[in-house]
Amino acid sequence: MLLYAPLLLRFAAYAFAPPTEAEIDQFLAKAQxxxxxxxxxxxxxxxGKLAYAKGxxxxxxxxxxPASGQTVYRLGSVTKQFTATVIMQLVQERKLALDDPIRRHIPDLPAAWEKITVRNLLNHTSGIYNYTGLPHMMDKMVLRHTEPRGIVKTVEDRxxxxxxxxxxxxSNTGxxxxxxxxxxxxxxxxxxSLKKRIFRPLxxxxxxxxxxxxxxxxxAKGYTVRNGKLADADPIDMSWPYAAGSMESTVVDLAKWDAALYGDKILPQAALKQMWTETVLSTGNKTGYGFGWALGEVNGAPIIEHGGGIPGFTTDIRRAPSHGLTVIVLTNSDNGDPGGVAGRLMGFLDxxxxxxxxxxxxxxxxxTTALARSTFESVLSGNLDRSKLSPQMAKLLTPEFLAGAKAQLNAAGPLIAFTLLAATDEPGxxxxxxxxxxxxxxxxxxFDLSADGIIQGMSLHG
Structure with missing residues (x-):
């Protein structure tokens, strides 16, 4: 479970003087x-201009x-927007198309994947199993070096x-x-490709x-919270995150990336607009996701965002293009809440x-709401009834994963409200x-629940 930007009470509109640097310092020192x-x-x-960078x-x-604006952090899934950008550059160069079947380019992928397109991978609608949910993936397999094709092979028989x-x-596998x-x-x-197409030009x-x-x-050195105390993060061989999460950067460099997204140097604005267009499923339902970016809005203002989490680090980049404002937060703990900080800071600034x-x-x-709430509360207390989970969810929600989720969620504060936002049903x-x-x-x-009372899906995000 990842913690992303928080929802706060909106205060009434009035003449507003932007906070001073000292006030921002004070706000962030408290947030840290x-x-x-x-x-x-x-x-x-x-x-597109760097206005502030501190640690x-x-x-x-x-x-x-001490942490600084020049400290290097592992980015985790913030990497995905860069991988998606390289793909879109290749689309612009007519070297591939969004609706190409992926087996056209990698013929030895499973025949069962023949209907999957490049677009399905970009927007997480492929149906390919997420390899990070495999048993013992995060506690054993990621300790060994691998090759990109080897990562995909771990789920090809599913x-x-x-x-x-x-x-x-x-799906990280996608x-x-x-x-x-x-x-x-x-x-x-x-x-x-990343170096020549993005890093060096910017x-x-x-x-x-x-x-x-x-x-x-x-x-930065990566940390976690174990048994209530700060500890070194679990090791991971960085060959595993690959195109889904192996980048490292600083907030200053990511500010250069943000600036480029206002122009055409990396991609034409029309192509970026495609990346920032919400995916609509074949059922007509919307997803809140484009290509490598999560999409939302605040009081009518579009928000383009993505967070990342990898052992020892959590990260977030949050953009409000119509207000010309971007906030980038990188932390060196896998129990951190950079999305929460980014959301609160954005509201503090504007x-x-x-x-x-x-x-x-x-x-x-x-x-159903009562069951959903009691399930969520059981995650907070560390007493989730695993017999109520589908086999897939049981494999994903390992005891280690749940222990981390418990620590991260409880650090955010007590449960105050549990409000139904949307409800859709399909057969079963x-x-x-x-x-x-x-x-x-x-x-x-x-929260997804089957007719027999088994939890088929459960996720938490901004």
């Missing part, structure tokens, strides 16, 4: 003490190395989770396949695509970007979306 990470770096970008706390606690295009389900396609079409390793000299475990200069309290809809099935399956408020942070909790 609550973010559940020893170190945090933050950048504020206004109309708070420690990049290395034992060495007493049936598709659904017909491509009919559902949305976040982005690993995109990396393979980019390498095949571009004729070079993905890291070289002057992102402290940004890396790391598969070999080498440590960059000024690199009151029009402070979210209103979530408005609920009439609840015609209170029994109920889909529910709730606004869950923990302290000052409000998140969307998605």
């Amino acid at each position: 003490t609550k973010v559940n990470a020893p170190g945090m770096s933050v950048a504020i970008v206004r109309n 708070f706390g420690f990049a290395d606690v034992e060495g007493k190395v 049936p598709l989770e659904f017909e491509p295009g009919s559902r949305w389900d976040y 982005y690993e396949v995109l990396g393979l396609i980019a390498e095949k079409v571009d004729g070079q390793p993905l890291g070289e 002057g992102m000299g402290s940004t890396y695509f790391t598969l070999d475990g080498k440590i960059a200069r000024r690199h 009151p029009e970007l402070t979210l209103a309290a979530a408005a609920g809809i009439p609840d015609n099935d209170p029994a 399956l109920k889909h529910r979306t709730y606004a869950v408020t923990l302290g000052e942070t409000t998140l969307k909790f998605q």
